[in-house]
Amino acid sequence: MTLRSAPPISLSRPPRVQxxxxxxxxxxxxxxxxxxxxxxxxxxxxxxDVIGADGWTGEGVTARHIAATLRSITADEITVDLNSPxxxxxxxxxxxxxxxxxxxxxTVRILGLAASAASVIAMAGDEVQIGRAGFLMVHxxxxxxxxxxxxMAAAAExxxxxxxxxxxxxxxxxxxxxxxxxxxxxxxxxxxxxQAIDAELAxxxxxxxxxxxxxxxxxxxxxxxxxxxxxxxNIPRSERRALLADLRGTPGAAASVMPRAxxxxxxxxxxxxxxLT
Numbered sequence: 001m002t003l004r005s006a007p008p009i010s011l012s013r014p015p016r017v018q019x020x021x022x023x024x025x026x027x028x029x030x031x032x033x034x035x036x037x038x039x040x041x042x043x044x045x046x047x048x049d050v051i052g053a054d055g056w057t058g059e060g061v062t063a064r065h066i067a068a069t070l071r072s073i074t075a076d077e078i079t080v081d082l083n084s085p086x087x088x089x090x091x092x093x094x095x096x097x098x099x100x101x102x103x104x105x106x107t108v109r110i111l112g113l114a115a116s117a118a119s120v121i122a123m124a125g126d127e128v129q130i131g132r133a134g135f136l137m138v139h140x141x142x143x144x145x146x147x148x149x150x151x152m153a154a155a156a157e158x159x160x161x162x163x164x165x166x167x168x169x170x171x172x173x174x175x176x177x178x179x180x181x182x183x184x185x186x187x188x189x190x191x192x193x194x195q196a197i198d199a200e201l202a203x204x205x206x207x208x209x210x211x212x213x214x215x216x217x218x219x220x221x222x223x224x225x226x227x228x229x230x231x232x233x234n235i236p237r238s239e240r241r242a243l244l245a246d247l248r249g250t251p252g253a254a255a256s257v258m259p260r261a262x263x264x265x266x267x268x269x270x271x272x273x274x275x276l277t
Contacts, residue, residue, distance in 0.1 A: 043073050
């Protein structure tokens with residue numbers, strides 16, 4: 001069973017606040033035609049549309065559809081192909097929680113864009129891969145509210161815990177303080193593939209974007225490979241981060257890594273690193 005470190009989002013849709021449409025500016029930057037060669041695989045869930053149902057066409061990615069798809073998958077691992085400008089924040093939260101609480105290992109592949117609610121969904125992955133030319137965008141929740149000025153003020157106040165919950169999710173993935181994640185959201189921050197990996201909001205590039213010459217030695221690329229291999233052993237993200245911090249602080253051979261409470265994990269990491277050097 002995978003022990004996922006992503007925090008839950010325990011929020012429900014306020015009765016007077018809706019969030020059905022993505023930011024129109026995001027739609028202009030979204031390449032809707034992206035696909036992968038293995039999208040038809042039995043364990044691949046494709047989220048290549050706006051998050052939430054379109055009341056007119058019935059299209060869009062909904063929590064109900066994702067829940068049914070998860071129940072139909074019998075494989076031990078799940079891959080989520082993601083290319084979405086976002087949309088209904090509350091549907092995104094529900095999908096995030098569905099993926100997060102699934103006991104199987106979840107790999108999220110950001111093919112082009114994971115923005116707004118879609119970036120929240122991405123954080124549910126045990127491993128997040130992103131295209132070298134891909135983007136991840138975080139911002140504060142967008143909503144539609146109806147009423148007088150008092151209703152508007154109440155709607156703004158209602159959204160405070162939602163933004164705080166998102167900041168905690170991004171912070172947990174990146175290993176930063178929630179205030180830093182909140183600053184990213186306030187600034188509506190766009191991360192390129194490289195920037196997302198540097199910020200640790202993503203773990204590695206898509207397989208097609210990995211350059212073999214960068215995967216030798218004991219530098220950052222090797223550490224990312226070790227993190228990926230440790231994740232496949234169902235080691236929690238928090239433990240992996242602590243172990244990799246020890247490795248980063250140890251120049252040269254990995255044999256001098258400081259012992260951890262679980263010596264087996266440290267031994268595994270040393271063995272992995274030795275195979276890469």
